[in-house]
Amino acid sequence: MAMDDIVFRTHLKYQIEANNEGDDEGAIKHSEVNEIDLHKCSFEDFKKAMIYMKEGNPDYSFSELGLDAVKPADFSEKTNYDFVELTDYAKHTAINIGNMTLFSELQKIASAVEQFAILPKEESDKKMANVLPFSDYDNYDIEVTPDTTMELGSCVIGGGSAETYKITATFHESSRDDRPIISVRSYSISADAYLPNMDIIDIESIYKQNATLMEVFAYMSYRDYVKKATEPTFDKLIVSGSIVIDSLEDMYAKHYDLRIFDHVKV
DSSP, X not given: OOGGGOOOTTSSOOOOOGGXXXXXXXXXXXXXXXXXXXXXXXXXXXXXXXXXXXXXXXXXXXXXXXXXXXXXXXXXXXXXXXXXXXXXXXXXXXXXXXXXXXXXXXXXXXXHHHHHHTSOSSOTTOOOOOOOOGGGGGGOOOOXXXXXXXXXXXXXXXXXXXXXXXXXXXXXXXXXXXBOEEEEEEEETTTTEEEEEEEEEEXXXXXXXXXXXXXXXXXXXXXXXXXXXXXXXXXXXXXXXXXXXXXXXXXXXXXXXXXXXXXXHO
């Protein structure tokens, strides 16, 4: 389905009615969603997966009405769609039309979509593994929750006629050594407050050929941390003139080929 054929359904009228939402059917079980592929599924399955994520993580406190914002103009209940692509398109369209309330909702949904893609397929309460003998403990790696307060990188964007923000990258609580997950928060300097949503970026899932600048910032911040770099790479990219960032919206609307960065760093 060509993206040019998609008409953003909610740019004319959108109203969040979170207070009117209810859930009388009980919590959704992992077994009900573990076979759903968000790249090709029905809207009913997409909605079920997102509600499952919302029930398990308070960070995804989006209105369920916001899920309708990702439907294409020719939507059919019986058709399977790529809701990963549709969610990303809807999020950036919300920026283009200046509906930041809707964007905030869609950003939470997009974060839930990213996290759903890396959920384990097995139930979390699976059987315990055999007890290791004491002689084997030296060879047993225990997963440790990362330090989510450690600043991996930060950058100030905006200024002039645009509002100024400081964006900061840290490890997300779900991050592991073999699967780094980065959380990016945006801080409004004029309002002296963080924006309510955060970006949760799986480093391994970034489409490097056409990464958003927010993904680039997370990726470079993480690589700087690994390499123990003293000068922020993302700052050097801005100074070089390779990219121009005038506002927070540019972090989502503009893209960069991360393969260039990888090639230079090899």
